[in-house]
Amino acid sequence: xTDTIELLEAIGRDATLRxxxxxxxxxxxxxxxxxxxxxxxxxxGDSSKLAAEFGQFPNQSPQVSQMPAREDEExxxxxxxxxxxxxxxx
Numbered sequence: 001x002t003d004t005i006e007l008l009e010a011i012g013r014d015a016t017l018r019x020x021x022x023x024x025x026x027x028x029x030x031x032x033x034x035x036x037x038x039x040x041x042x043x044x045g046d047s048s049k050l051a052a053e054f055g056q057f058p059n060q061s062p063q064v065s066q067m068p069a070r071e072d073e074e075x076x077x078x079x080x081x082x083x084x085x086x087x088x089x090x
Contacts, residue, residue: 004038
């Protein structure tokens with residue numbers, strides 16, 4: 001796995017490698033003796049093929065929705081809204 005990370009870092013540092021077509025990249029990685037997962041990911045453009053090598057698991061959606069909380073209570077329907085009027089002394 002360390003070799004895979006080092007190869008990915010090298011690809012990221014070299015702008016010419018970042019834009020190499022998938023087939024050429026797979027051939028370059030095979031010549032560099034990259035792991036089968038990295039070669040397959042480069043050839044297909046599917047990074048999920050590296051998941052097993054890195055030991056990643058798919059992320060699960062959280063059980064709680066992440067909506068902004070409203071801390072202020074809303075006024076009751078029969079209560080008028082108090083809106084400050086500029087220039088008035090209250």
